[in-house]
Amino acid sequence: MVRKKTTSRNAGRCLIAALLLLPGLSQATAFKVGKVTQAEGKITFLNFTRPYKAKKVKPQQSLMTEGSYLTQENSFLTVELFEGSWLRLSSRTKISVDYDPTAKIININLLTGSIKVLFSSSLNDKQVDKIIIKSIDAVFESSDGKFSVVRNPVLDLSSVFVEKGTVVAAHSGNRLSRDVRLVHTKETTSLKDRETEFEETRQMTEKEIKFLHPSFYLKHTSSSL
Numbered sequence: 001m002v003r004k005k006t007t008s009r010n011a012g013r014c015l016i017a018a019l020l021l022l023p024g025l026s027q028a029t030a031f032k033v034g035k036v037t038q039a040e041g042k043i044t045f046l047n048f049t050r051p052y053k054a055k056k057v058k059p060q061q062s063l064m065t066e067g068s069y070l071t072q073e074n075s076f077l078t079v080e081l082f083e084g085s086w087l088r089l090s091s092r093t094k095i096s097v098d099y100d101p102t103a104k105i106i107n108i109n110l111l112t113g114s115i116k117v118l119f120s121s122s123l124n125d126k127q128v129d130k131i132i133i134k135s136i137d138a139v140f141e142s143s144d145g146k147f148s149v150v151r152n153p154v155l156d157l158s159s160v161f162v163e164k165g166t167v168v169a170a171h172s173g174n175r176l177s178r179d180v181r182l183v184h185t186k187e188t189t190s191l192k193d194r195e196t197e198f199e200e201t202r203q204m205t206e207k208e209i210k211f212l213h214p215s216f217y218l219k220h221t222s223s224s225l
Contacts, residue, residue, distance in 0.1 A: 041075020
């Protein structure tokens, strides 16, 4: 009888310990996916998990998943990803980054602002097959390209400008298979969330040209972006 009570008591303790561990198991693990090479102006990182506290982003810090990055007015952020790709965030841009090691895909959620990407799967020993930029109304993916994506929430418009390589552009939602369009070098496509139509190719604005020009942001790095 004594042995049975002891066994029952131990089993109960194990059950309590397991229940206490469940909240920790439910929290996602944050991964380091890159390194900040440039950070000018006010830039903050906000965790998706508690404690919810905005932290100032500085050069040489790691780019983390499980949180969002926000650049304020007159600020920018340049990041080298772990496999050699480069990201550039302009002013008033908000993103979050995720990495799927099984699918070998880097996902970037763009809420607002603009981001420039230099990515090539052939240069990273196939560590990552493609990079995907997602906005609220569109998806842009590339396996080899140098391109910029701009999200304007006021106009409810997402645009992509491809400098090199090829990008697959599509409306998000249930119309992906019907709306896929290849955007080649030196093309600009705007995707508006209305039916399945694409706007005509337009000229880049002076602000976009300035954003894309290397002299604007590569003053202190050796990158060939």
